[in-house]
Amino acid sequence: MPSTILVAGGAGFVGSNLALRLRDHYPEARVLAVDSLKRRGSEWNVPRLAAAGVEFRHADIRRPDDLVFPGLRFDLLVDCSAEPAVLAAYETGPPAVIDTNLNGTVNLLEVARRDGADVVFLSTSRVYPIDSLDAIAVEEGTTRFAIAPVQTLPGVGPAGIGEDFPLAGARSLYGATKLACELLLTEYAAMYGLRTIVNRCGVITGPWQMGKVDQGVFALWMAHHYFNRPLAYIGYGGTGKQVRDLVAIGELCDLVLRQIDGIATLPRRAYNVGGGLASSLSLAEATALCEEITGNRVEIARVPENRPSDVRLYITDNARVAAETEWSPRASPRETLVAIFDWIRENERLVAPLWS
Template sequence: MKILITGGAGFVGSSLAIALKTNYPSYEIFCLDNLKRKGSELNVSRLTQAGITYVHGDIRSKEDFDSLPAVDAVIEASAEPSVLAGLDGTPDYLINTNLFGTVNCLNYALKHKADFIFLSTSRVYPIKTIETLNFVEEETRFSLTDDQPVKGVSSKGIAEDFPLDGARSLYGTTKLASELLIQEYNEFYGLRTIINRCGVITGPWQMGKVDQGVMVLWIAKHYWEQQLGYFGYGGTGKQTRDMLHVADLYRLIDWQLHNIDQVNGEILNAGG
């Protein structure tokens, strides 16, 4: 099998690539990345040492796909992942990468009849609707109740049928727009696709920042004995999220790659 992973030098992309190559040595894996995120260049040597082909390129550029070989599957893991991106009034890079870049990936997959696995985000769910949810305050955390004003949510968390009307963030909106396009390619072109709405992903080799990779940032803050800041809900820090280890995400992607007929066209939450 030949696989293209976009954003392949990033934390998630490189982790998936190396895990796939380790478990399937005969697979040919190509990682496309523009190395914009600081620290991603450190993964290039890890990829090449694992026998993976690194290609310096940008998903915003149609021409960068021309040099790529035909593949059997595309894992779209590239993104401008910051939830704060574009808030300074310059959203062009965010939109061109997360939306128009995905279109280039889709057209490449369509050209080669490759399966398409998209890493979306739980940030597609609108913030203001989430703020209306009922919860109880316990000693160490807030917990959702089963009695809720909208569908798609219970004490177990938010489901895929949670209402999508309303503002979320520029980042979440670009990913949701990409989801809609992917569904159209699936329906009208017959492209086999799967969309994974990932929660907070963490694991080895993640470079944590305030706006992305927060679990690693917290660990670093504790290690260096620095203070954590809490905001929202009174600043108590009782909000909770389930962390998705990148190794568990790999198990999901591995299964989907080899069983896509069973989940073709599906949208799934991955992590909390």
């Protein structure tokens, strides 16, 4: 049972939710969240963390000096700090993304090495190459693209994309930095005996996600319906048929806690983790649900051209993680969207500036 826990990116969407759950799950532990508060809205999580007894320190993981905490020795490090938007590198250039997503994680791994801490790393489905994902045979239905029954690539089938999906090819700079971190985690585990947990997550969503056009699409979709703001179906003909699976943040936290509790015996390998086929939505289907939940209809533009690094479809096959941890997601997309709606309604004045 960990006694001193560091959550990097601890004011972000995943980090804050995990820090709060770790606080509950290990009541005797000291939980320290660090974050540079770069993501707009992350600052709203700082009082929530404090109220729950999670300590917060402003720190930039790119600076090793920010990760020195005299007198503290961590036995668990959870890395949720990142520039998580696939498009970010197109705006900032590669070094900014590499500095946070790769060099920052190396700095955290050095903390783990120094202290002998277990490491939880939030990786991404975007480690899988774009051309291969777009080579998945699909059938076009009335509201979505679906995985066709016959496939030529390994690692993909009706249930989604598994860990045996090919890894060769370009995957976006975001995906590349994440895969590089996975490789380094393997080396640190081999060299220093660090115990590691790696989850390649599809879309994670839920309350306290500050969704924006390039990251957090389902929170963005619900928020724009709530506040009557326009949206756009971008790419793949502009029909809104592109598909993602979504895992509810609470269910992801359930899994991570289960993995930490079982870390001594858990195999050291990366797991694909997501909502799975039963919790997948096309944008058009998300629109229908958001309209039903909010009672609002918003203007949706249609942009046929694809955005760089986008993919038509991603659905997680959870078979491996389900078999090895006995975890499987249960929330329906509707339940998850309702939870986001309730959160926005309860915090309307606080969060409105994000989406107006």
